Amino acid sequence: MTPDDLAVSVVMPCLNEAETLEKCIATARLALEAAGMPGEIIVADNGSTDGSPEIAARAGARVVRVPEKGYGSALIGGIAAARGRHVVMGDADDSYDFGAVPAFVRKLEEGNDLVLGSRFRGRIEPGAMPALHRWFGNPVLSFLGRLFFRVPASDIYCGIRAFRRTAVERLDLKTTGMEYAVEMIVKASLFGLKIAEIPATLRPDGRSRPPHLRTWRDGWRTLRFFLIYSPRWLYLVPGLFLTVLGGALIAWILPGPRNFFGATLDVHTMLGAAAMILIGTQAITFALFAKVFAITEGLLPMDPRLERAFRIVTLETGLLVGAVLVAAGAILVARLLGLWSSLDYRALDYPRTMRSMIPGTLLLVLGAQAILSSFFISILGLKRR
Numbered sequence: 001m002t003p004d005d006l007a008v009s010v011v012m013p014c015l016n017e018a019e020t021l022e023k024c025i026a027t028a029r030l031a032l033e034a035a036g037m038p039g040e041i042i043v044a045d046n047g048s049t050d051g052s053p054e055i056a057a058r059a060g061a062r063v064v065r066v067p068e069k070g071y072g073s074a075l076i077g078g079i080a081a082a083r084g085r086h087v088v089m090g091d092a093d094d095s096y097d098f099g100a101v102p103a104f105v106r107k108l109e110e111g112n113d114l115v116l117g118s119r120f121r122g123r124i125e126p127g128a129m130p131a132l133h134r135w136f137g138n139p140v141l142s143f144l145g146r147l148f149f150r151v152p153a154s155d156i157y158c159g160i161r162a163f164r165r166t167a168v169e170r171l172d173l174k175t176t177g178m179e180y181a182v183e184m185i186v187k188a189s190l191f192g193l194k195i196a197e198i199p200a201t202l203r204p205d206g207r208s209r210p211p212h213l214r215t216w217r218d219g220w221r222t223l224r225f226f227l228i229y230s231p232r233w234l235y236l237v238p239g240l241f242l243t244v245l246g247g248a249l250i251a252w253i254l255p256g257p258r259n260f261f262g263a264t265l266d267v268h269t270m271l272g273a274a275a276m277i278l279i280g281t282q283a284i285t286f287a288l289f290a291k292v293f294a295i296t297e298g299l300l301p302m303d304p305r306l307e308r309a310f311r312i313v314t315l316e317t318g319l320l321v322g323a324v325l326v327a328a329g330a331i332l333v334a335r336l337l338g339l340w341s342s343l344d345y346r347a348l349d350y351p352r353t354m355r356s357m358i359p360g361t362l363l364l365v366l367g368a369q370a371i372l373s374s375f376f377i378s379i380l381g382l383k384r385r
Helices: 021-035 052-058 071-081 098-109 131-149 165-169 179-190 215-228 231-253 267-296 304-312 315-342 350-380
Strands: 008-014 039-045 062-065 086-090 114-124 160-164 195-202 258-260 263-265
Touching: 008 021, 008 052, 008 071, 008 098, 021 039, 021 052, 021 098, 039 052, 039 071, 052 062, 062 071, 071 086, 071 165, 071 179, 086 098, 086 165, 098 114, 098 160, 098 195, 114 131, 114 179, 131 179, 131 215, 131 231, 160 165, 160 179, 165 179, 179 195, 179 215, 215 231, 231 263, 231 267, 231 350, 267 304, 267 350, 315 350
Parallel strands: 008 039, 008 086, 039 062, 114 195
Antiparallel strands: 086 160, 114 160, 258 263
16 A cells, blocks of 8 residues: 555554563554554564564564664664554553554644644553652653753653654654654754644553663653753853853952952952853853754754854854954953063062953953854854765
């Protein structure tokens, strides 16, 4: 059958699911038949040693062997083999009801590109989800997904979802492990796909062995993925905070020592504030580096605001700003050298002279950073075949 004839491909990633696989296939097949929905069932086997491929074949599924290890690898192989217009992916451990496949497909046919299941909007049976996952891990990471990427999802880890095959293939997903499911949601949101949620039921899985999921390892991998995919929150926001705070401190202390709740803030505080500015501006430039690289590599969509900014802020602009900063810093430092020379290079008045030396040195370093960063951003932005 061609994709025009085949409405849906149900893809089940599989690694030693002999105890539950046949039931999942049967449930999906009955649901498709009852809905009169032409479809196929694909089992993407990731190296099972318990006879899962043979069970799947006997149950009428099409088995796709995926030698590269990883949850994401299995799904990539299964989706690549799918022939339906739509794909429903779900875990083969009998924790999700494949009888809901027609409901997911109907939601796609309403015009959505990606339909997520939500266990928090549906039902979580007793013993189906560990308390740590239910009350802390999943809600926190789902909140961060909404905060960082505006993902309209209450349950980013739900193991059953549906999508238009051609829409997700255009996202060019890269990860091969547990992050694959999260990457799909994040990039779908970033690239403007239409996302919807429907309630899903989670029940205790039917396996006698422990699940593949590892709480802390996989939670950290998701958080790491969020940060890597969000230069704004990884670099830009902390960088702006440190730069503004450091600049405010230097401006406040520059005229003379200040009293702060009984503590005297002087040039030592200025030195710490200068370090804040240096770290903050470095983080801001890292945000630009990461953003430009991600856009040129197709990991993130083009940002219209960045595109407009780069029409004004060119390599030459960056070099000019850097040169001005270097010149200003050099003037301040040169004045101090002149003062030192007039004293026959004897000891200087430390509290007074450091008020010029710290800003002068800071401006020299910021100017050098601006010049070097301008060249590097230009290199990252070069168009490549």
